[in-house]
Amino acid sequence: MQRVAAILHLQGLRFDPTTLERLEFEEVAHRNAGLVVREADKSLVLLFTTAKAAIICAVELRRRDRISSAEQKTAELLRGAISLGPVTIGQDDVNGDAMDIAASLVRLCEPGDILISGTCRDAVGDRLPVDYELLENTAFRLDVDDNEILSAIRHKNPVAPDWSWKVMLPMISMLIFIALSWIWFSMT
Numbered sequence: 001m002q003r004v005a006a007i008l009h010l011q012g013l014r015f016d017p018t019t020l021e022r023l024e025f026e027e028v029a030h031r032n033a034g035l036v037v038r039e040a041d042k043s044l045v046l047l048f049t050t051a052k053a054a055i056i057c058a059v060e061l062r063r064r065d066r067i068s069s070a071e072q073k074t075a076e077l078l079r080g081a082i083s084l085g086p087v088t089i090g091q092d093d094v095n096g097d098a099m100d101i102a103a104s105l106v107r108l109c110e111p112g113d114i115l116i117s118g119t120c121r122d123a124v125g126d127r128l129p130v131d132y133e134l135l136e137n138t139a140f141r142l143d144v145d146d147n148e149i150l151s152a153i154r155h156k157n158p159v160a161p162d163w164s165w166k167v168m169l170p171m172i173s174m175l176i177f178i179a180l181s182w183i184w185f186s187m188t
Helices: 019-024 025-031 051-072 097-108 118-124 147-155 165-188
Strands: 002-011 035-039 045-048 079-089 094-096 115-117 131-134 138-145
Touching: 002 051, 002 094, 002 097, 002 131, 025 045, 045 051, 051 079, 051 115, 051 118, 079 097, 079 118, 097 115, 097 138, 097 165, 115 118, 118 138, 131 165
Parallel strands: 079 115
Antiparallel strands: 002 045, 002 079, 035 045, 079 094, 115 138, 131 138
């Protein structure tokens, strides 16, 4: 089956059970609807239905890596590359242009970098609070404050007003209606 998908290619020092637990990898991948399609000692490849989900997952994993690396006094080595394009999903493997582009981009990454392809950049546009730095004619480096983007995603609109009045207004209206109805029927 062929379809368009976002591919996140992660590279690190190693992806053993201890590292995956430290990054809370399964939880983060599940929350962003990522599916692991290839595993190796030093790399993981995940498939996403949208480029936005892949970027959010990569940013969250990078944030967790920075925090836990600082606590353990280890060098930060997690890097990721995201590509959006056609992939062929077989019974045992996933192949296609997006896989090849993500693999090429991850080789250009510095420790802590997240690179995205031009098609991924076009798909996401300005829907995320992210700045892009053009590296080559088709590759972009994400320049983002991890906390800012994750806050914006979790709250959808971080500058939205408090909506608690939307819950209270119908309740107060209903109480007024009940009180007026009771007064009306008790007078008749």
